[in-house]
Amino acid sequence: MPDQRPVDRPTLEAVAARAGVSRATASRVVNGGDGVRAHLVEKVQVAIRDLGYVPNPAARTLVTRRTGAVAVIIPEPEIRIFSDPFFSRQVRGISRELTANDTQLVLLLVEDRGDYDRIERYLAGGHVDGALAFSLHTDDPLPAIVRRIGMPTVYGGRPGWTSGPGEPGEPDGEVAYVDADNRAGAREAVRYLLTRGRERIAHIAGPLDQTSAADRLSGYRDVLPQADPELVAEGDFTVAGGARAMAELLDRRPGIDAVFAANDLMATGALRVLRERGRTVPDDVAVVGFDDAELVAETADPPLTTVRQDIEGMGHMMAGLLLETLGSGGRGGRPAPGPVITSTELVRRVSA
Amino acid sequence: MPDQRPVDRPTLEAVAARAGVSRATASRVVNGGDGVRAHLVEKVQVAIRDLGYVPNPAARTLVTRRTGAVAVIIPEPEIRIFSDPFFSRQVRGISRELTANDTQLVLLLVEDRGDYDRIERYLAGGHVDGALAFSLHTDDPLPAIVRRIGMPTVYGGRPGWTSGPGEPGEPDGEVAYVDADNRAGAREAVRYLLTRGRERIAHIAGPLDQTSAADRLSGYRDVLPQADPELVAEGDFTVAGGARAMAELLDRRPGIDAVFAANDLMATGALRVLRERGRTVPDDVAVVGFDDAELVAETADPPLTTVRQDIEGMGHMMAGLLLETLGSGGRGGRPAPGPVITSTELVRRVSA
């Protein structure tokens, strides 16, 4: 039985033959056509169209040592708890930027720590030129991996081992990450509540082993350094966690007249508990969230006043940063650009 | 200046040399080690570990003509409107199955129709072995593309050009897709409302150019063939659309005592309008949704009775189906397995 291959694709060789040039010239045309006479460029291009030629990426990668692909690493547990819209939107921003630069997005979801072996093999295998990684906890094994194999990486959200901007400690000049200015955003939220005449302002924090949660708490404390510690409860970024924290706070300090929640989901949980306990919002208690999450902040009852961060924009910048690093010549290229901090914006709705 | 390459990775050649065998033998060991004497296998494996050898995927792809990667194609507009959790969860299911089979997931987000040129070039370029595609509208250009270039593809959701199961028309034996049994799920929802004594049951449909919406409407009509046409309003799968549709329905037929919405988001919108108009749920009007969407159905007020579909499972099956097709020998392999329809389940909560 003859080898029944599926419609053998035309090679560069075939293009060259049809155009009556050498393969080298054909290759030059495919890659921009610099230094090739115009009429030859023309000829080759015609041949390419006629044959429907598309370069073989494997062959190209083999010689250039570049894959034109980037890994996006997302820890599974997060995508569930943190709730999806956040990642979806950030990935959207990443995708746009990568597409614009003809780079592919390889999605790596990490289920549990055992998966990191697989991730390491994959990254070490040279399938991708760089990586984008998300929301690392302090003890995440990924940073060690990418450092060991020298994979250019940009983080989404400040990694736990770095010191926050404005915090004392070693500066994080060398690690590339993109994050919203969580601390300043939190300050703005709390200050806003003060200007509205609120006097007993509580905070529902996120899980404090995530820097976003820690930084928002820091912002709260920046404005209210003397605040009663009992006015802070730790949640887990979920609706249920927010409800639990709100209940705790009301039990401890019934006189609360405002709550700043570290994200919109928890704010929603707080709203429910407040309603159940007969408090009106915003009259009795004002509520401010964080994120301006799609389908959550606007449709909450009442609609949430919240701190918006430009999630898509952050994704965009992450990809941009990585491509920049890669562009300058791969692995050992220039040192990664430092962190990028994007600003936040208070969105006033009804809840505060 | 000498070529300052970044820590040249060990090649198979190096492994062979270190183990004192030929490259061919080393290769055999890397790929399972069949037909190699045990003590040589051992030697090679040691060499692999010592050197930290990882196969070069580009070189491998070049000769095997297999990439070990699969494209997941998601239309951008959908991911926004249909709301994220749906895709996130399905992608999670896909990812699990692919990972288990050592296959990579390349994410292709489609912004607008102009992007299909890029998609076609990408698929034709041989970057991936197969594709998974979502929620096609009737006029989507993707099917023509994948057919033209012979890319094995499995669809998520029944494609528009096929006839639904149970519908008359050409059977869709040849096209591979995975879908929930939308029609049967809708029937169950409506029948349930009947058993609860409801007599004027309205339906808020999704955009009818999507088969999921059309099939759910069909299910509604299966049970209520004589229903007043004014009891059906078309929404767009968003909260706002559901609210609009609910308002319309109440204007047209104030006596409605139940609503079956084609998804949970629209059901949420309906709940809001019902509350605004002084109707209690479920006493005055019972409401049933569809999807059992995370963070939506359970946290709705009141919690939604809804039709659950196993979204992750569907993703899992999509990937499984595709891998099966690929496994049997690539492009021209065996004809794609027919559609897979997963069952749904009514989840009773408070709203009906």
Place this chain on the structure above:
DNA sequence: TTGTACGCGTTATCAA
């Protein structure tokens, strides 16, 4: 400006 020829790292064929 164009062409020749070599190398990228693997797998697969064929002898031994």
Place this chain on the structure above:
DNA sequence: TTGATAACGCGTACAA
């Protein structure tokens, strides 16, 4: 069972 060796498709010194 093992080992040479020929592809795989492309980029790029180097020579012309």
